[in-house]
Amino acid sequence: MLFMERQEHIHIVAAGEKMEAACAAAVRDLQDITRIVIFADTEIFTNTSRDSEEVKTHKDAVREAVTEAKAHAATLNIPAILVYIAPPAGASVAAAVQKIKRESPGARFTFDLSGGSKDLAVALFQISLWLGGGAYYAFEGRKGTVGPAEKLAVPAIPLKEIAANPNYMRILAVLAGTPGKNDTAPRVLPRSYLFTQLEAFYVPVKKSGVKMNVSKTKTDAVTGKRAAIPVLSQGTFSSLLTTLASADLVQEVPGPAGNRKEKYYRITASGTLALQLV
DSSP: OOOOOOOOEEEEEEOOTTHHHHHHHHHHHHOOOOEEEEEEEGGGGOOOTTOOHHHHHHHHHHHHHHHHHHHHHHHTTOOEEEEEEOSSHHHHHHHHHHHHHHHSTTOEEEEEOSSSOHHHHHHHHHHHHHHTOEEEEOOBOGGGOBOOOEEOOOOSSOHHHHHHOHHHHHHHHHHHOSTTOOOSSOOOEEHHHHHHHHHTTOOOSSOTTOOEEEEEEEEOTTTOOEEEEEOOOHHHHHHHHHHHHHTTSEEEEOOSTTOOSSOEEEEOHHHHHHHHHO
16 A cells, blocks of 8 residues: 655744744644744844843843744744844845755645844845745734734735736635625635526636526626526636635635535635725
8 A cells, every 4th residue: 555755844933023823833833834934134043242231131031932843843842943144135035945955855844933133024024925835924003012924815826817807806706795895714615505696697718618598598797788697617617716725816615514525615825815905
């Protein structure tokens, strides 16, 4: 019997204060992380006579956070190593990631940009776009509070292509729910419901080979004439959902317990952002 080797998942974290909480959350939420690599600005681990008391306190806090993050990873049997990043950060980060890729070909990458300097965060984000790895960031809230790290919404297909296809927009709008209503969680809807919501509004993007339902007609918004309604096939609908899912605009999720025949979907952060920007 053949066993498939587990894909290595390398989580790269920018060293910063309280980063141990971010590492713990990443291991809990992503679950398949096999190695943690902490990228730290060299100045954090370098003391100078010019350091103010504030700078010394910050450096000590970051060093302690790195130690605690490595210790937590060790309790879970996840290797965690520290990599020093010297300026310019862009070149150093690229060289460090290249070395990791040579040592671990085929590995999957994710990134947490919350800690470290601005240069380090920008460099890691740039690399994440090239590698197609998810990038996470904990945004600061009111009164200086810091929320949980959230995956940054990065477009996998150009926004103009999303906007040009009204079928994409309709599916995203249905999943997003009522405009202006602040739901605590994204709507999770069955595939069959999404199909019925798109069926009456379906607009063929390719004009050739489209079947028309001659028994049903609707008024053309431009010409004012009655025309047959195009038929939305299950194959076409599946293709639309597949494109949206591959672009991380929607996500297939488990449905209610006991219902394994129906597929369920929800909108992602990228899908929500796409709706806001169109």
